[in-house]
Amino acid sequence: MDKKFIRVDEVAKELDVSTTHAYKIMRQLNEELKAKGYITIAGRVNRQYFNERLYGAERSEENACL
16 A cells, blocks of 8 residues: 655655755645645655656546555
8 A cells, every 4th residue: 555645765766866855846845735725744745746746647536546
């Protein structure tokens, strides 16, 4: 079972960037989610939203478990 949140170390590894840069990306994504009215957790970002924003993978009924 996939975890719902992706952490900074996973973001850094996935994007092949430094931990510092991964934190910047996560802060940006969490700010976007806050602006939409979602509750966010520092140092973590929703895995589905991460995939949508970075890879354009949109949620559909077929792949609802992203």
